[in-house]
Amino acid sequence: MTRILEVRALSKGFDMHHLGASMQAFEAISLTLDASEFLLLKGRNGAGKSTLLRTLYRSYLAQSGEILFHSSHGVIDLARAADVDITLLRRTEIGFVTQFLQARPRVSAEALVAEPLRLAGWTAEAALDEARHWLDAFGVKRTLWPAYPATFSGGEQQKVNLARALILPQRLLLLDEPTASLDASARAALIDRLAALKAQGTAMIGVFHHPGDVAQLIDRTIDLTPDTTPDTPQQEDRTDVVV
Template sequence: MSLILDVRALSKGFTMHHLGTRVDAFHDVSFVLQAGEFLLLKGRNGAGKSTLLRTLYRSYLAASGQILFHSSHGEIDLVRAADVDVTFLRRTEIGFVTQFLVARPRVSAEALVAEPLQRAGRAPAEALDEARHWLQAFGVKRDLWPAYPTTFSGGEQQKVNLARALILPQRLLLLDEPTASLDASARAALIDRLADLKSQGTAMIGVFHHPGDVAALIDREIDLTPDQIPEQTQNMAEDMERTDVVV
């Protein structure tokens, strides 16, 4: 196996200006991740699981430490990388699956799902056929494919989100509660797709409310729950976990 990610002494916190204090989301986290490995993040609410994923994706800037990503172009520290390089890697090698779909108005579900393939150089017609395949696999009703996802229910939006996020294999895939709002058949389709990507060498880091859904895929676990954490700090950390949005 080849090394994909080397995280060294990574820390992240938030300054609560109205309280004049700082809250640590997580502190001194280190681990390595190989191609085809699945790492589960554990910990009670507010332990920093989602915040760690967003820091790895560079939606948040780390307070300290390194995120050494072994891209197809060489090693790059995502903590210090230029925004243009991070944007390029997000489009080509690093995927993020969240439970929320941010859909552009007046863009159809099938066009939204096909977009990553077209960006990667696939012909429009071929990309559209592949998009329809994955919309069907995740259980999106056929008559909704040309419709706008902004009009869909939460569950249907999540299926579109999964189809778009997982249509193009990546070197690194970050998963933040992707089974939320999914019915049983969509969850089964998700697990099948993750297993397929894992067999192709995609490295994954995930947060799951019900980790039993992916038990067969998990290689290692990291528990982010601190040994001791004051109740007030815990409550503020939970608030940050609930309100932060990936951009």
């Protein structure tokens, strides 16, 4: 198998200055991830699941440890890489899907979804056609395609968010509760898209409130609950996927 990610003794905490205290989100996490592998993170609220995803994406800086990403340019430690390198990898090889859309003012839904393709070198017409295809696949009403997502409902915003985040295959995909606010048809479209990306070699790490939605995609599970994992995260078979 092609190795995509190696996380070694990764720790992250936060200083709460107003309380004069610190809080440890997770400590000494180690894991590996191969191409076409889907890893589910589970654990009680506050176990550090979303924080771990954001640390891997480098939205948060790690306190210690390594995040060795096997990019198309070679192995790079995301915990220490320069911001310019992180920006390039986010644009071309690492995707992050959350339950929240960061819509920009006066940018239409179709233009927002097409943007990753434009940045990847697609022509404006081809990118727009592909964006419309995925907006339709996720169930966004055609009348909304030229409208501004900032005016949409939460569910419609999430559909736009998914279409944008998943339109371009990535080497590594991080998923933070992507099924939140989705109706049944949009969840089905999401699962189909994730299955297709997985078959193409995309490695995925995900947090799902209802992991049954993606049970058929999960290869391994890691439990971040501190009292069950004092030293290293507990890995389970896909048959034990519960929250």
